[in-house]
Amino acid sequence: MNATLTIARLTWQELVRRRLVLTLLVLTVVVIGLTGWGFAKVPGLHQGGHRLTPGEARSVAAELLILVLFMFSFVLALTCAFLAAPALAGDLESGVALALLARPLRRGELLLGRWLGLALPAVLYTVAAVSLEFLVAWWATGYLPRQPAQAEAAMAVEGVVLLTLALGLSTRLATITSAVIAVVCFGAMWMGGIAGAFGTVFHNTAISTVGTVTHLLLPTDGMWRAATFAAEPRLFATAAAAHAGAGAFQAASGPAPWYLAYVGGWIVVVLGLAWLSLRSREP
Amino acid sequence: MTEAGSAASAHPPPGAHSAGPSPAIHTVALAKRYGSHPALAGLTMTVPRGEVFGFLGPNGAGKTTAVKLLLGLARPTGGEGLVLGAPVGDVGVRARIGYLPELFRYQGWMRAREVLGLHLRLAQVPRSSWAQATVDALTTVGLAARGDDRVQTFSKGMQQRLGLAVALLGRPELVVLDEPTSALDPVGRHDVRQVIRQLAARGTTVFLNSHLLTEVEQVCDRVAVVDRGRVVGEGSLASLLGGGAVRVRCTGVEPPALERLRAFGRATASDGWLVWQGLGAERVPELVRELVAEGARIYQVEASSTSLEERFLQLLSPP
Numbered sequence: 001m002n003a004t005l006t007i008a009r010l011t012w013q014e015l016v017r018r019r020l021v022l023t024l025l026v027l028t029v030v031v032i033g034l035t036g037w038g039f040a041k042v043p044g045l046h047q048g049g050h051r052l053t054p055g056e057a058r059s060v061a062a063e064l065l066i067l068v069l070f071m072f073s074f075v076l077a078l079t080c081a082f083l084a085a086p087a088l089a090g091d092l093e094s095g096v097a098l099a100l101l102a103r104p105l106r107r108g109e110l111l112l113g114r115w116l117g118l119a120l121p122a123v124l125y126t127v128a129a130v131s132l133e134f135l136v137a138w139w140a141t142g143y144l145p146r147q148p149a150q151a152e153a154a155m156a157v158e159g160v161v162l163l164t165l166a167l168g169l170s171t172r173l174a175t176i177t178s179a180v181i182a183v184v185c186f187g188a189m190w191m192g193g194i195a196g197a198f199g200t201v202f203h204n205t206a207i208s209t210v211g212t213v214t215h216l217l218l219p220t221d222g223m224w225r226a227a228t229f230a231a232e233p234r235l236f237a238t239a240a241a242a243h244a245g246a247g248a249f250q251a252a253s254g255p256a257p258w259y260l261a262y263v264g265g266w267i268v269v270v271l272g273l274a275w276l277s278l279r280s281r282e283p
Numbered sequence: 284m285t286e287a288g289s290a291a292s293a294h295p296p297p298g299a300h301s302a303g304p305s306p307a308i309h310t311v312a313l314a315k316r317y318g319s320h321p322a323l324a325g326l327t328m329t330v331p332r333g334e335v336f337g338f339l340g341p342n343g344a345g346k347t348t349a350v351k352l353l354l355g356l357a358r359p360t361g362g363e364g365l366v367l368g369a370p371v372g373d374v375g376v377r378a379r380i381g382y383l384p385e386l387f388r389y390q391g392w393m394r395a396r397e398v399l400g401l402h403l404r405l406a407q408v409p410r411s412s413w414a415q416a417t418v419d420a421l422t423t424v425g426l427a428a429r430g431d432d433r434v435q436t437f438s439k440g441m442q443q444r445l446g447l448a449v450a451l452l453g454r455p456e457l458v459v460l461d462e463p464t465s466a467l468d469p470v471g472r473h474d475v476r477q478v479i480r481q482l483a484a485r486g487t488t489v490f491l492n493s494h495l496l497t498e499v500e501q502v503c504d505r506v507a508v509v510d511r512g513r514v515v516g517e518g519s520l521a522s523l524l525g526g527g528a529v530r531v532r533c534t535g536v537e538p539p540a541l542e543r544l545r546a547f548g549r550a551t552a553s554d555g556w557l558v559w560q561g562l563g564a565e566r567v568p569e570l571v572r573e574l575v576a577e578g579a580r581i582y583q584v585e586a587s588s589t590s591l592e593e594r595f596l597q598l599l600s601p602p
Contacts, residue, residue, distance in 0.1 A: 006404045010390075017392045095386035099449060102354045102382040103405035104374050282357045 003105045007113020008120070011087065015121060024079070028129045032136055035068050039140035054142070061141035062233050066249050068133060069155065069231055072126070073224055076159040077186045080122055084166035085179035087114045088278065093175065097283040107278045115167055115271065119160045126156040147230035154227035154255075157263060158220050162186055164267050165218060168274035171281055189214045193221030219263045226255040307332045307457050307488035308353060310364035313371070314512075315348050315357060322348040324512035325362060330505075332456075335479060335489040337503035339496065339595060345512040346492045347385055350461050353490075354382055367456055378407045381450035385461040385492070387443050391435030395426060395445055398434060399452060408453040420448035423478060439466040447478065458482055461492045476502050500591045508598045516598040520591070527588035529562045529570060533581045540577035544570075564588065 015021050042064070043057045052060065088111070091097040100110065130152045138144040145151055162182055169178035196211010198204075215222035229251035236250055255263075308330035315323040323345040330336045340346045351357040353364065355372040369376035389398045399417045408416060421427045424444040434442065443466040450458055460479070464472040479502045482489050493499055499506060500520065507517040516523055529547075532555055541550055541557075547570050550557045559570070564586035574581060 002407075003405060006401070010401060014390070014392060095384065095388035096390060098356065098384040098386060099382065099389065099402070099446070100405070101356055102377060102380070102384070103402065104377045104407060105405055106374055280358070282351065 003103075003109040004113040004116065007105070007110055008117035011114055011117025012121060015083070015117075020083070021121070024125065028125075028132075031071075032129070032132050035064075035133065036136040036140055039064065039137050042141050057141055058143040059233065059235070061137060061143040062145075062231075062236065063249075065133070065137050065143070065145065066228055066231055068137075069130065069151070069227060070224075070249065072130060072133070073155055073158060073227070076122065076126060076155065077162050077220065078183060080118070080159045080163035081166045081182035081186065082179050084114075084118055084163040085170050085182065086175040087118060087167060087170065089170035089173065089175040089178055092281065092283050095283070101283055107281075108275050111167070111171070111271070111275055111278050115164065118163050118167070122159045122163060123156040126159055127152050130155060145231040146234065150230035150254075151227045154223045154230060158223035158227065161218065161220050161223060161263065161267060164270050164274075168270050168277070171274050171277040185218050186220050189218045189221045190224070193225060215259070216262070219259075219266055222255065222259060223263065225251040226260075229254040304332060305365060305368035306330055307334075308336075308364070308366055308490065310353075310362065310371070312362035313349070313352055313359050313364045314361035315345075315352055316360045321512045323352065326352075326364075326509070326514060327362075328507055328514065328517065330488060330490060332488050333483070333486045334504045335483050335491060335502050337499035337506035338490060338492045338509065339494060339499060339506055340509040341494060341599060344509045346494075346509060347461060348512075349509070350382075350459055350490075350492055354380065354459065378453070379456045381452065381455035381458040383443075383446045383450040383458075383460045383463050385465070387446035387466075389434050389442065389445060389449070392433065394431050394433055395421065395437070395448075396430040398445060399448060402449045402452050406453045416452055420451050423451060423481075424448040425474060440468060440471055443467060444471065444474075447475065451478070451482075454485075455487065457488045457490065459490045459492070462495075463491070463493070464495065464498060472498065496591045496595055506591075508595060510599050516594070524588070524591060524594050527561070527563060527586065529559045529564070529567055530585040530587070531557045531559075531570070531574065531579075531581060532583040533557060533574060533579045536574065536577060536579045540579070543577065544573055547573075562586075 039061060042061050043052065043054075045052050045057070045060065047056070088097075091100065097110075101107070131148070134144060134148050162185075165185065166178050166182035169181055173181070192210050192214025194211075196208050196214065199207025199209070199211060215225075228249060232250060306329045308328065310326050310328055312325040312327055313323065314321065314325045326345075326349055338346055338349065348357065352359050352371060353366055355374065355377065359371065364371040366373070367376050367379055390401075393401070396417055399420055400413065403413050403416060417430070418427070421430045424447045426441065426444055426448060429437070429441065434445065437445065443463070447460070447463060450460065460475075464475050467475065476498065479489050479491065483502075483504075489502075491499060491503060503520060505517070505519050506523055508515050508523075534555075536557065544550065547566065548559050548562055550559050552558075562570070567584060567586050571581060571584060
């Protein structure tokens with residue numbers, strides 16, 4: 001376990017030294033500041049010559065907040081993919097792994113250390129950034145999502161899922177290839193989720209099955225929809241369930257317990273496959 | 284060391300246990316194959332503890348593959364072996380091994396001191412000795428003044444020196460050096476030889492993988508020559524090089540006289556010269572005396588010693 005923590009610490013150190021953490025923090029504060037300015041304008045908006053009622057303003061704020069969350073989700077996904085892809089492949093390609101693996105360091109410890117060193121910062125960043133965004137939106141509009149902690153957790157898991165995939169791919173593929181595949185898969189699953197929602201609305205089993213399959217293959221969109229459900233007002237969920245669920249920014253229901261368990265299992269299985277792959281990889 | 288194919292097991296050779304600890308390295312028919320290509324056809328060798336062992340061969344001979352197998356960086360497809368008494372691939376034994384890879388790359392964003400700190404942690408060296416071990420290693424390789432500099436600012440030679448410092452951490456029982464002077468200038472090469480001699484003086488086994496024969500000749504006690512994945516020659520430097528050759532240009536030596544001189548070995552005649560292969564220069568006076576006693580008229584005597592390079596080329600180009 002010590003070796004795993006040493007590699008996790010090394011990974012975190014690298015994120016800090018390469019100024020990624022600082023860059024991400026500065027950009028996030030800037031983005032949250034800008035969105036806060038936008039949220040502050042919402043209560044003063046007019047429609048048809050009338051100022052929005054508090055209820056209408058909260059509804060607009062809720063929609064805007066979900067769009068902002070999607071931006072965070074997208075940034076998080078790209079960041080996770082492009083950080084995880086070189087975490088192993090970079091060392092293997094450059095030769096750094098030769099010196100590391102000649103130490104009493106098991107392949108599984110290297111993999112788990114890299115995973116922890118990336119997953120923990122990803123979770124912390126998601127929780128911190130999204131919490132700050134929620135607070136800013138609440139301060140500006142008085143709107144706070146129904147289940148903020150669940151929304152943050154779902155988004156964090158979405159990031160962890162994608163970084164697990166990229167890390168697994170990087171045990172065999174080149175850095176850039178692993179990153180591109182992870183990002184393409186993220187986009188494809190998002191589109192698959194939207195297609196599935198359309199299939200449900202139009203009672204087309206084949207198309208709705210696409211959504212289900214994509215949520216099982218790579219649970220990024222499934223987690224995004226869990227975050228959406230936790231962040232949207234009850235009214236949105238009801239409307240989505242009734243007739244307008246076909247979209248990327250609304251969810252009719254939250255994730256079933258079995259699905260959450262499945263996502264946990266998915267991460268464990270992909271890590272296990274990555275371990276098997278890395279075990280037979282020669283640096 | 285012998286060629287692959289013996290029926291021995293990876294148990295240390297007779298005498299190794301009774302004489303003390305197991306050999307530093309002992310392999311039997313250790314092999315690595317990539318598809319149909321044999322990278323190492325079958326390596327059987329014993330490296331006694333405390334020796335500087337040269338592992339020679341041309342490019343592509345399988346030297347680095349052998350090192351990777353010994354360190355558990357690659358899995359053998361055949362044979363077996365022990366390193367410091369543990370099976371090849373054992374993770375725990377790596378705490379007692381230092382390794383400088385041929386492809387030496389360290390985290391460019393780290394300071395030299397931090398790279399050593401990382402390897403001290405991974406090598407499970409007690410924390411109380413980290414500070415001294417870092418200073419000692421940096422001083423030994425001539426980087427004492429650059430410990431706080433980032434590795435990415437180092438020249439290639441300095442990075443190789445850093446790699447050597449990493450390999451020395453924790454006073455390992457076995458140090459594996461894979462082409463340790465490939466990026467160094469003559470001063471650096473001299474320094475590395477000094478480090479190797481210091482290691483040998485304190486009883487550390489050094490496994491030197493190199494194709495720089497003069498380097499090997501200067502520091503190694505024993506050598507093995509590998510070619511196309513097989514060992515083609517092995518032994519102490521003296522035994523591998525033999526005693527050289529003595530050439531005598533003379534007349535008046537009849538075949539019966541040559542028979543009486545068999546104590547010096549079999550002589551071959553060529554263009555007026557008699558040649559005794561494997562005869563050391565120290566036996567020239569004795570040979571000349573006996574020849575004169577047999578009635579020979581001697582015009583010229585040449586004693587030559589075989590260099591490692593000559594022997595190396597002979598081994599790689601069998602008649």
